[in-house]
Amino acid sequence: MSVTDELLANNAAYAESFQGPLPLPPAKHVAVLACMDARLNVYGILGLQEGEAHVIRNAGGVVTDDEIRSLAISQRLLGTKEIILIHHTDCGMLTFTDDEFKKGIQDETGLKPQWAAESFTDLDTDVRQSINRIKASPYIPHTDQVRGFVFDVATGKLDEVV
Amino acid sequence: MSVTDELLANNAAYAESFQGPLPLPPAKHVAVLACMDARLNVYGILGLQEGEAHVIRNAGGVVTDDEIRSLAISQRLLGTKEIILIHHTDCGMLTFTDDEFKKGIQDETGLKPQWAAESFTDLDTDVRQSINRIKASPYIPHTDQVRGFVFDVATGKLDEVV
Numbered sequence: 001m002s003v004t005d006e007l008l009a010n011n012a013a014y015a016e017s018f019q020g021p022l023p024l025p026p027a028k029h030v031a032v033l034a035c036m037d038a039r040l041n042v043y044g045i046l047g048l049q050e051g052e053a054h055v056i057r058n059a060g061g062v063v064t065d066d067e068i069r070s071l072a073i074s075q076r077l078l079g080t081k082e083i084i085l086i087h088h089t090d091c092g093m094l095t096f097t098d099d100e101f102k103k104g105i106q107d108e109t110g111l112k113p114q115w116a117a118e119s120f121t122d123l124d125t126d127v128r129q130s131i132n133r134i135k136a137s138p139y140i141p142h143t144d145q146v147r148g149f150v151f152d153v154a155t156g157k158l159d160e161v162v
Numbered sequence: 163m164s165v166t167d168e169l170l171a172n173n174a175a176y177a178e179s180f181q182g183p184l185p186l187p188p189a190k191h192v193a194v195l196a197c198m199d200a201r202l203n204v205y206g207i208l209g210l211q212e213g214e215a216h217v218i219r220n221a222g223g224v225v226t227d228d229e230i231r232s233l234a235i236s237q238r239l240l241g242t243k244e245i246i247l248i249h250h251t252d253c254g255m256l257t258f259t260d261d262e263f264k265k266g267i268q269d270e271t272g273l274k275p276q277w278a279a280e281s282f283t284d285l286d287t288d289v290r291q292s293i294n295r296i297k298a299s300p301y302i303p304h305t306d307q308v309r310g311f312v313f314d315v316a317t318g319k320l321d322e323v324v
Contacts, residue, residue: 003190004244004309010209011320018318024252026200028165036216036232038188043203044212047172054198057219059232065277066228070198070221072267073279078254082166090186092240105234109300115227117235138271147166156180158173 022051024078030054031074033130034086035061035093039153042086054080060093061086062118062126063133072139081142083134086158087127088151093119123150127161184213186240192216193236195292196248197223197255201315204248216242222255223248224280224288225295234301243304245296248320249289250313255281285312289323 031054034042042048042055054074056067074080098117106112120126127148135143149158193216196204204210204217216236218229236242260279268274282288289310297305311320 002244002307003192004246004307007190007192007208007210007246008320011207011318014206014209015318020201020318021252021315022201024199024201024254028169030165030169031198036193036218036236037186038213038215038217039182039184039186040217041205041210041212042217043205044176045173046169047176048169048203050203050206051200053200055200055202055204055219056198056221057217058228059218059235064228064231066220066226069226069275069277069279072275073221073254073263074198076266077258077263082164084166084169090183092186092235096239101235101239104238105301111300113231113234113301115231117231138273139267139275145164145166153183156173156177156182158170 026051026053026078026080028052029080030082030084031056031071031080032084032086033061033063033067035059035088035091037088037091040086040088040151045151045158054078060091060118060120060126061130063130064118068137068139071134075140075142082145085127085130085146085148086151087123088153089123090153091123094121124161188213188215188240188242190214191242192244192246193218193233193242194246194248195223195225195229197221197250197253199250199253202248202250202313207313207318207320216240222253222280222282222288223292225292226280230299230301233296237302237304244307247289247292247308247310248313249285250315251285252315253285256283286323
């Protein structure tokens with residue numbers, strides 16, 4: 001049995017006690033952008049319930065065109081107004097450089113990705129970079145409540161980057 | 163008090179019973195790519211625990227360069243091998259067209275986004291499109307276990323797209 005099959009069996013148990021449907025727009029008018037890291041249970045970390053917040057995630061919790069796309073749809077079509085960014089300690093993005101990652105792919109496949117891998121060397125600096133990219137985008141209407149945090153994978157606490 | 167402040171208060175309660183740190187690589191060697199929709203609690207839907215799976219999310223759960231970037235990092239550097247795609251019923255991406263969304267932004271800001279909004283008209287077709295984009299990418303090494311599902315926001319159940 002694949003892991004996917006095992007997780008599908010979990011879904012049957014989830015559906016048994018599921019209460020739906022809820023409304024489409026997020027009830028708390030907030031969008032969270034976090035790293036994809038397996039240790040970040042965003043609903044748990046923020047005490048979110050189903051239906052309350054958009055959750056956007058990628059490697060690093062960084063801001064590229066695709067996160068601008070998601071945030072623009074979130075704010076313009078579905079009414080969110082606040083943005084919470086979450087990076088975290090012990091992040092995989094701190095363990096490599098873009099150049100070495102892309103060279104590894106090129107050596108193996110003969111093709112070098114045309115995108116940046118978005119690795120970084122300092123958590124706080126990259127959180128500020130992400131906030132700045134959002135504030136610099138002409139497509140995100142609400143940027144007065146954009147706050148960034150580092151989640152500590154040892155303690156479970158969020159520390160704000162100021 | 164902002165919603166962000168309210169959620170930070172929730173984090174203090176989460177940290178009190180938090181057990182960490184867990185290892186960095188996902189224990190179940192799986193990456194999930196799901197829509198950002200507020201009603202999709204991915205950990206709940208799949209019965210995932212902290213540390214088990216990468217979770218990537220965006221508007222629609224679609225595959226663009228940034229999801230290829232995240233999946234390439236997930237598989238090449240952190241050992242995941244299976245991919246689970248989750249779209250869902252009552253998705254906001256079914257309610258607009260790229261042209262009208264981008265025209266709205268252009269009318270308001272004078273700038274037309276250079277990216278596609280990635281709206282779609284049929285859930286199953288877009289799940290298959292996402293699977294095909296992953297399988298067509300030269301940067302994702304493991305594509306024999308890529309399966310796609312539609313989450314029913316009324317019942318809590320995942321239905322596989324075949």
